[in-house]
Amino acid sequence: MKYGTLLVIDDNPAILTAVKICLGGTFERVLTLSSPDKALATIAQEHPSVILLDMNFSLGVNSGQEGMMWLSAIHRRFPDIPIVLITAYADVKLAVRALKNGAADFVTKPWDNDELIRVLKDAIDKAGEVIPLEQLESEHVRKVLNKCDGNMKRAADLLGISRQTLYNKVKASPLTPLRGEGE
Amino acid sequence: MKYGTLLVIDDNPAILTAVKICLGGTFERVLTLSSPDKALATIAQEHPSVILLDMNFSLGVNSGQEGMMWLSAIHRRFPDIPIVLITAYADVKLAVRALKNGAADFVTKPWDNDELIRVLKDAIDKAGEVIPLEQLESEHVRKVLNKCDGNMKRAADLLGISRQTLYNKVKASPLTPLRGEGE
DNA sequence: GTGCTTTGTCCAGATATTAGACACGTTTGT
Protein backbone atom coordinates (compact mmCIF):
# COMPACT_ATOMS: atom_id res chain seq x y z
CA MET A 1 0.00 0.00 0.00
CA LYS A 2 1.44 3.36 -1.02
CA TYR A 3 0.95 6.52 0.89
CA GLY A 4 -0.14 9.23 -1.52
CA THR A 5 1.95 12.19 -2.49
CA LEU A 6 5.06 13.41 -0.70
CA LEU A 7 6.41 16.90 -1.28
CA VAL A 8 10.07 17.40 -0.36
CA ILE A 9 11.49 20.89 -0.03
CA ASP A 10 15.28 21.07 0.30
CA ASP A 11 17.89 23.28 -1.30
CA ASN A 12 20.35 20.44 -1.70
CA PRO A 13 19.74 18.63 -5.02
CA ALA A 14 21.61 15.60 -3.75
CA ILE A 15 19.17 15.28 -0.88
CA LEU A 16 16.21 15.61 -3.20
CA THR A 17 17.57 12.85 -5.39
CA ALA A 18 18.36 10.66 -2.42
CA VAL A 19 14.90 11.10 -0.97
CA LYS A 20 13.29 10.42 -4.29
CA ILE A 21 15.14 7.13 -4.53
CA CYS A 22 14.64 6.14 -0.93
CA LEU A 23 10.96 6.97 -0.73
CA GLY A 24 9.88 6.43 -4.31
CA GLY A 25 8.76 2.94 -3.43
CA THR A 26 6.74 4.07 -0.46
CA PHE A 27 4.79 6.95 -1.99
CA GLU A 28 2.71 7.10 -5.11
CA ARG A 29 4.42 10.35 -6.10
CA VAL A 30 7.42 12.20 -4.74
CA LEU A 31 7.47 15.87 -5.72
CA THR A 32 10.49 18.04 -5.03
CA LEU A 33 11.19 21.73 -4.69
CA SER A 34 14.68 23.13 -4.32
CA SER A 35 13.34 26.34 -2.84
CA PRO A 36 10.27 27.07 -0.72
CA ASP A 37 9.41 30.09 -2.85
CA LYS A 38 6.79 28.26 -4.86
CA ALA A 39 5.77 26.00 -2.01
CA LEU A 40 2.34 27.51 -1.42
CA ALA A 41 1.44 27.44 -5.10
CA THR A 42 2.69 23.88 -5.51
CA ILE A 43 0.83 22.66 -2.45
CA ALA A 44 -2.36 24.34 -3.56
CA GLN A 45 -2.08 22.61 -6.89
CA GLU A 46 -0.84 19.18 -5.85
CA HIS A 47 -2.45 18.61 -2.45
CA PRO A 48 0.40 16.46 -1.08
CA SER A 49 -0.41 14.03 1.72
CA VAL A 50 2.63 15.15 3.69
CA ILE A 51 5.45 17.67 3.34
CA LEU A 52 9.10 17.09 4.22
CA LEU A 53 10.62 20.51 4.79
CA ASP A 54 14.27 21.34 5.29
CA MET A 55 14.98 24.09 7.79
CA ASN A 56 18.11 25.57 6.31
CA PHE A 57 18.10 27.52 3.10
CA SER A 58 20.14 30.61 2.22
CA LEU A 59 23.64 29.21 2.75
CA GLY A 60 25.32 30.21 5.94
CA VAL A 61 22.08 30.86 7.73
CA ASN A 62 21.52 27.83 9.89
CA SER A 63 19.44 29.22 12.69
CA GLY A 64 16.42 27.60 11.14
CA GLN A 65 14.55 30.89 10.99
CA GLU A 66 13.99 30.40 7.33
CA GLY A 67 12.47 26.97 7.71
CA MET A 68 10.43 28.09 10.70
CA MET A 69 8.94 30.92 8.69
CA TRP A 70 7.96 28.58 5.91
CA LEU A 71 6.58 26.10 8.38
CA SER A 72 4.32 28.77 9.82
CA ALA A 73 3.29 30.07 6.43
CA ILE A 74 2.46 26.66 5.03
CA HIS A 75 0.80 25.47 8.21
CA ARG A 76 -1.33 28.57 8.39
CA ARG A 77 -2.48 28.17 4.82
CA PHE A 78 -2.88 24.37 4.90
CA PRO A 79 -3.52 23.32 8.50
CA ASP A 80 -4.58 19.84 7.42
CA ILE A 81 -1.38 18.85 5.65
CA PRO A 82 1.19 17.45 8.08
CA ILE A 83 4.67 18.96 7.83
CA VAL A 84 7.73 17.00 8.92
CA LEU A 85 10.83 19.09 9.47
CA ILE A 86 14.34 17.92 8.76
CA THR A 87 17.56 19.65 9.70
CA ALA A 88 21.27 18.98 9.85
CA TYR A 89 21.67 20.93 13.08
CA ALA A 90 20.18 18.97 15.92
CA ASP A 91 18.89 21.76 18.08
CA VAL A 92 16.47 20.97 20.87
CA LYS A 93 15.12 24.52 21.13
CA LEU A 94 14.47 24.58 17.42
CA ALA A 95 12.71 21.22 17.50
CA VAL A 96 10.50 22.29 20.38
CA ARG A 97 9.63 25.52 18.68
CA ALA A 98 8.84 23.71 15.46
CA LEU A 99 6.48 21.26 17.12
CA LYS A 100 4.74 24.06 18.95
CA ASN A 101 4.38 25.85 15.63
CA GLY A 102 2.46 22.99 14.15
CA ALA A 103 5.11 20.63 12.80
CA ALA A 104 3.99 17.02 12.81
CA ASP A 105 7.48 15.73 13.56
CA PHE A 106 11.13 16.64 13.49
CA VAL A 107 14.01 14.51 12.24
CA THR A 108 17.72 15.17 11.91
CA LYS A 109 20.17 14.48 9.12
CA PRO A 110 21.58 12.07 8.43
CA TRP A 111 18.31 10.25 8.61
CA ASP A 112 17.47 6.63 9.05
CA ASN A 113 15.39 5.55 6.13
CA ASP A 114 12.98 3.28 7.92
CA GLU A 115 12.52 5.82 10.65
CA LEU A 116 11.77 8.56 8.15
CA ILE A 117 9.20 6.37 6.44
CA ARG A 118 7.60 5.55 9.76
CA VAL A 119 7.51 9.21 10.75
CA LEU A 120 5.93 10.30 7.47
CA LYS A 121 3.41 7.48 7.63
CA ASP A 122 2.52 8.36 11.20
CA ALA A 123 2.06 11.98 10.23
CA ILE A 124 -0.29 11.05 7.41
CA ASP A 125 -2.26 8.64 9.55
CA LYS A 126 -2.68 11.12 12.34
CA ALA A 127 -3.73 13.88 9.96
CA GLY A 128 -6.25 11.56 8.34
CA GLU A 129 -8.06 10.80 11.57
CA VAL A 130 -11.36 12.54 11.88
CA ILE A 131 -12.94 12.74 15.29
CA PRO A 132 -16.74 12.70 15.38
CA LEU A 133 -18.21 15.88 16.71
CA GLU A 134 -19.87 14.19 19.63
CA GLN A 135 -16.65 12.57 20.80
CA LEU A 136 -14.75 15.83 20.53
CA GLU A 137 -17.41 17.51 22.57
CA SER A 138 -17.51 14.81 25.23
CA GLU A 139 -13.77 14.90 25.69
CA HIS A 140 -13.63 18.64 25.93
CA VAL A 141 -16.49 18.75 28.37
CA ARG A 142 -14.78 16.16 30.52
CA LYS A 143 -11.52 18.09 30.49
CA VAL A 144 -13.08 21.39 31.44
CA LEU A 145 -15.23 19.80 34.09
CA ASN A 146 -12.12 18.19 35.48
CA LYS A 147 -10.30 21.51 35.55
CA CYS A 148 -13.18 23.01 37.49
CA ASP A 149 -12.96 20.25 40.10
CA GLY A 150 -16.38 19.08 39.07
CA ASN A 151 -18.00 22.47 39.60
CA MET A 152 -20.69 22.25 36.95
CA LYS A 153 -21.83 25.82 37.14
CA ARG A 154 -18.40 27.22 36.45
CA ALA A 155 -17.63 24.61 33.82
CA ALA A 156 -20.87 25.36 32.02
CA ASP A 157 -20.04 29.03 32.16
CA LEU A 158 -16.58 28.50 30.70
CA LEU A 159 -17.97 26.22 28.02
CA GLY A 160 -20.57 28.77 27.09
CA ILE A 161 -23.54 26.50 27.71
CA SER A 162 -26.21 26.42 30.36
CA ARG A 163 -25.79 24.48 33.55
CA GLN A 164 -28.65 22.15 32.69
CA THR A 165 -27.23 21.37 29.29
CA LEU A 166 -23.92 20.43 30.84
CA TYR A 167 -25.80 18.36 33.37
CA ASN A 168 -27.55 16.48 30.57
CA LYS A 169 -24.36 15.95 28.62
CA VAL A 170 -22.60 14.53 31.62
CA LYS A 171 -25.30 12.07 32.51
CA ALA A 172 -25.68 11.16 28.81
CA SER A 173 -22.07 9.92 28.58
CA PRO A 174 -20.97 8.99 32.07
CA LEU A 175 -17.71 7.33 31.02
CA THR A 176 -16.02 8.41 27.81
CA PRO A 177 -12.40 7.33 28.00
CA LEU A 178 -10.00 10.10 26.97
CA ARG A 179 -8.02 9.63 23.80
CA GLY A 180 -4.32 9.00 24.49
CA GLU A 181 -1.73 11.48 23.32
CA GLY A 182 1.07 8.95 22.98
CA GLU A 183 3.16 8.61 19.85
CA MET B 1 1.51 38.54 40.26
CA LYS B 2 2.57 35.04 41.30
CA TYR B 3 1.80 31.93 39.36
CA GLY B 4 0.38 29.37 41.76
CA THR B 5 2.18 26.21 42.79
CA LEU B 6 5.19 24.69 41.08
CA LEU B 7 6.18 21.08 41.67
CA VAL B 8 9.79 20.22 40.85
CA ILE B 9 10.87 16.61 40.56
CA ASP B 10 14.62 16.06 40.31
CA ASP B 11 16.98 13.60 41.97
CA ASN B 12 19.69 16.17 42.42
CA PRO B 13 19.19 18.03 45.73
CA ALA B 14 21.38 20.88 44.51
CA ILE B 15 19.05 21.44 41.58
CA LEU B 16 16.03 21.41 43.84
CA THR B 17 17.59 24.02 46.06
CA ALA B 18 18.66 26.12 43.10
CA VAL B 19 15.21 26.02 41.58
CA LYS B 20 13.62 26.86 44.87
CA ILE B 21 15.76 29.96 45.14
CA CYS B 22 15.44 31.00 41.53
CA LEU B 23 11.71 30.52 41.24
CA GLY B 24 10.60 31.19 44.79
CA GLY B 25 9.85 34.77 43.89
CA THR B 26 7.79 33.81 40.88
CA PHE B 27 5.53 31.16 42.36
CA GLU B 28 3.36 31.20 45.42
CA ARG B 29 4.73 27.83 46.41
CA VAL B 30 7.57 25.67 45.15
CA LEU B 31 7.25 22.03 46.15
CA THR B 32 10.05 19.57 45.53
CA LEU B 33 10.38 15.83 45.20
CA SER B 34 13.73 14.08 44.90
CA SER B 35 12.11 11.03 43.38
CA PRO B 36 9.01 10.60 41.24
CA ASP B 37 7.81 7.68 43.34
CA LYS B 38 5.34 9.76 45.28
CA ALA B 39 4.61 12.11 42.41
CA LEU B 40 1.07 10.94 41.76
CA ALA B 41 0.10 11.12 45.40
CA THR B 42 1.69 14.54 45.84
CA ILE B 43 0.03 15.92 42.74
CA ALA B 44 -3.35 14.58 43.79
CA GLN B 45 -2.95 16.28 47.13
CA GLU B 46 -1.35 19.57 46.11
CA HIS B 47 -2.82 20.27 42.66
CA PRO B 48 0.24 22.11 41.35
CA SER B 49 -0.25 24.60 38.52
CA VAL B 50 2.69 23.18 36.63
CA ILE B 51 5.24 20.39 37.05
CA LEU B 52 8.94 20.60 36.24
CA LEU B 53 10.13 17.05 35.72
CA ASP B 54 13.69 15.87 35.30
CA MET B 55 14.18 13.05 32.81
CA ASN B 56 17.12 11.27 34.36
CA PHE B 57 16.85 9.35 37.55
CA SER B 58 18.57 6.09 38.54
CA LEU B 59 22.19 7.12 38.07
CA GLY B 60 23.84 5.95 34.89
CA VAL B 61 20.57 5.62 33.05
CA ASN B 62 20.35 8.69 30.89
CA SER B 63 18.20 7.52 28.02
CA GLY B 64 15.34 9.44 29.52
CA GLN B 65 13.16 6.35 29.61
CA GLU B 66 12.56 6.91 33.28
CA GLY B 67 11.36 10.46 32.83
CA MET B 68 9.30 9.52 29.80
CA MET B 69 7.50 6.86 31.79
CA TRP B 70 6.70 9.27 34.54
CA LEU B 71 5.62 11.89 32.05
CA SER B 72 3.15 9.45 30.56
CA ALA B 73 1.92 8.26 33.91
CA ILE B 74 1.41 11.74 35.29
CA HIS B 75 -0.07 13.09 32.09
CA ARG B 76 -2.50 10.20 31.88
CA ARG B 77 -3.67 10.76 35.43
CA PHE B 78 -3.68 14.57 35.32
CA PRO B 79 -4.12 15.65 31.70
CA ASP B 80 -4.87 19.22 32.75
CA ILE B 81 -1.61 19.89 34.59
CA PRO B 82 1.13 21.02 32.22
CA ILE B 83 4.43 19.17 32.55
CA VAL B 84 7.69 20.81 31.53
CA LEU B 85 10.59 18.44 31.04
CA ILE B 86 14.19 19.24 31.83
CA THR B 87 17.24 17.21 30.96
CA ALA B 88 20.99 17.53 30.88
CA TYR B 89 21.27 15.52 27.67
CA ALA B 90 20.04 17.63 24.78
CA ASP B 91 18.52 14.97 22.60
CA VAL B 92 16.22 15.99 19.77
CA LYS B 93 14.55 12.59 19.48
CA LEU B 94 13.83 12.59 23.17
CA ALA B 95 12.41 16.11 23.04
CA VAL B 96 10.15 15.27 20.13
CA ARG B 97 8.94 12.13 21.80
CA ALA B 98 8.27 14.02 25.01
CA LEU B 99 6.19 16.68 23.30
CA LYS B 100 4.21 14.06 21.43
CA ASN B 101 3.62 12.33 24.74
CA GLY B 102 1.96 15.38 26.18
CA ALA B 103 4.81 17.45 27.59
CA ALA B 104 4.06 21.16 27.56
CA ASP B 105 7.68 22.09 26.90
CA PHE B 106 11.22 20.83 27.02
CA VAL B 107 14.27 22.65 28.35
CA THR B 108 17.90 21.65 28.75
CA LYS B 109 20.34 22.10 31.60
CA PRO B 110 21.95 24.38 32.33
CA TRP B 111 18.90 26.50 32.07
CA ASP B 112 18.44 30.18 31.62
CA ASN B 113 16.41 31.49 34.49
CA ASP B 114 14.27 33.98 32.63
CA GLU B 115 13.62 31.48 29.90
CA LEU B 116 12.56 28.83 32.39
CA ILE B 117 10.18 31.26 34.03
CA ARG B 118 8.73 32.22 30.68
CA VAL B 119 8.30 28.58 29.69
CA LEU B 120 6.56 27.68 32.93
CA LYS B 121 4.35 30.74 32.72
CA ASP B 122 3.41 29.93 29.14
CA ALA B 123 2.60 26.37 30.08
CA ILE B 124 0.29 27.53 32.85
CA ASP B 125 -1.38 30.13 30.67
CA LYS B 126 -1.98 27.68 27.88
CA ALA B 127 -3.35 25.05 30.23
CA GLY B 128 -5.66 27.60 31.77
CA GLU B 129 -7.30 28.53 28.51
CA VAL B 130 -10.74 27.11 28.09
CA ILE B 131 -12.28 27.08 24.66
CA PRO B 132 -16.05 27.52 24.49
CA LEU B 133 -17.82 24.49 23.12
CA GLU B 134 -19.24 26.35 20.18
CA GLN B 135 -15.86 27.62 19.06
CA LEU B 136 -14.31 24.18 19.36
CA GLU B 137 -17.10 22.79 17.26
CA SER B 138 -16.86 25.49 14.62
CA GLU B 139 -13.14 25.01 14.22
CA HIS B 140 -13.40 21.28 13.99
CA VAL B 141 -16.21 21.47 11.48
CA ARG B 142 -14.19 23.85 9.38
CA LYS B 143 -11.14 21.59 9.45
CA VAL B 144 -13.03 18.47 8.48
CA LEU B 145 -14.94 20.29 5.80
CA ASN B 146 -11.65 21.55 4.48
CA LYS B 147 -10.18 18.06 4.45
CA CYS B 148 -13.17 16.87 2.46
CA ASP B 149 -12.61 19.60 -0.14
CA GLY B 150 -15.91 21.13 0.81
CA ASN B 151 -17.88 17.95 0.24
CA MET B 152 -20.59 18.43 2.84
CA LYS B 153 -22.08 15.00 2.60
CA ARG B 154 -18.83 13.25 3.34
CA ALA B 155 -17.85 15.76 6.02
CA ALA B 156 -21.19 15.36 7.74
CA ASP B 157 -20.75 11.61 7.63
CA LEU B 158 -17.27 11.78 9.16
CA LEU B 159 -18.47 14.19 11.82
CA GLY B 160 -21.34 11.92 12.71
CA ILE B 161 -24.06 14.48 12.04
CA SER B 162 -26.66 14.84 9.35
CA ARG B 163 -25.98 16.73 6.17
CA GLN B 164 -28.57 19.37 6.95
CA THR B 165 -27.15 20.00 10.39
CA LEU B 166 -23.73 20.57 8.90
CA TYR B 167 -25.33 22.82 6.35
CA ASN B 168 -26.94 24.88 9.07
CA LYS B 169 -23.74 25.09 11.11
CA VAL B 170 -21.77 26.30 8.14
CA LYS B 171 -24.18 29.03 7.20
CA ALA B 172 -24.53 29.98 10.88
CA SER B 173 -20.82 30.83 11.18
CA PRO B 174 -19.52 31.61 7.72
CA LEU B 175 -16.17 32.96 8.85
CA THR B 176 -14.67 31.67 12.06
CA PRO B 177 -10.95 32.39 12.04
CA LEU B 178 -8.90 29.40 13.10
CA ARG B 179 -6.95 29.66 16.31
CA GLY B 180 -3.22 29.91 15.74
CA GLU B 181 -0.88 27.23 17.00
CA GLY B 182 2.13 29.49 17.44
CA GLU B 183 4.23 29.52 20.57
C1' DG C 1 -25.65 11.95 -23.14
C1' DT C 2 -26.87 8.78 -19.23
C1' DG C 3 -26.37 7.61 -14.59
C1' DC C 4 -24.73 8.69 -10.09
C1' DT C 5 -23.60 11.97 -6.68
C1' DT C 6 -24.15 16.34 -4.48
C1' DT C 7 -26.56 20.43 -3.47
C1' DG C 8 -29.98 23.61 -1.91
C1' DT C 9 -34.35 23.71 -0.07
C1' DC C 10 -38.50 22.23 2.39
C1' DC C 11 -41.28 19.50 5.94
C1' DA C 12 -42.77 17.57 10.37
C1' DG C 13 -41.65 14.88 14.32
C1' DA C 14 -38.21 14.10 17.79
C1' DT C 15 -34.65 15.91 20.70
C1' DA C 16 -31.89 19.39 22.94
C1' DT C 17 -31.24 23.88 24.92
C1' DT C 18 -32.66 27.65 27.41
C1' DA C 19 -34.09 30.86 31.43
C1' DG C 20 -36.36 30.65 35.35
C1' DA C 21 -37.86 28.72 39.76
C1' DC C 22 -37.54 25.94 44.01
C1' DA C 23 -35.82 23.20 48.15
C1' DC C 24 -31.83 21.51 49.94
C1' DG C 25 -26.98 20.87 51.26
C1' DT C 26 -22.30 23.02 51.49
C1' DT C 27 -18.86 26.86 51.80
C1' DT C 28 -17.47 31.19 53.28
C1' DG C 29 -16.95 35.21 55.98
C1' DT C 30 -17.39 37.34 60.18
Added chain:
DNA sequence: ACAAACGTGTCTAATATCTGGACAAAGCAC
Protein backbone atom coordinates in the same frame (compact mmCIF):
# COMPACT_ATOMS: atom_id res chain seq x y z
C1' DA D 1 -22.06 29.78 65.33
C1' DC D 2 -24.71 31.99 62.14
C1' DA D 3 -26.15 34.10 58.05
C1' DA D 4 -25.23 34.91 53.41
C1' DA D 5 -23.67 33.15 49.25
C1' DC D 6 -23.08 29.41 46.37
C1' DG D 7 -23.82 24.93 44.02
C1' DT D 8 -26.87 21.02 43.19
C1' DG D 9 -30.59 18.29 41.58
C1' DT D 10 -34.97 18.68 39.79
C1' DC D 11 -38.93 20.59 37.23
C1' DT D 12 -41.44 23.41 33.54
C1' DA D 13 -42.53 25.61 29.25
C1' DA D 14 -40.97 28.18 25.33
C1' DT D 15 -37.57 28.03 21.77
C1' DA D 16 -34.06 26.01 18.86
C1' DT D 17 -31.90 22.44 16.78
C1' DC D 18 -31.42 17.84 14.77
C1' DT D 19 -33.24 14.22 12.18
C1' DG D 20 -34.78 11.26 8.13
C1' DG D 21 -37.14 11.87 4.26
C1' DA D 22 -38.28 14.07 0.00
C1' DC D 23 -37.56 16.87 -4.30
C1' DA D 24 -35.68 19.41 -8.44
C1' DA D 25 -31.60 21.21 -10.13
C1' DA D 26 -26.70 21.24 -10.75
C1' DG D 27 -22.18 18.75 -11.23
C1' DC D 28 -19.26 14.97 -12.53
C1' DA D 29 -17.86 10.28 -14.59
C1' DC D 30 -17.56 7.51 -18.22
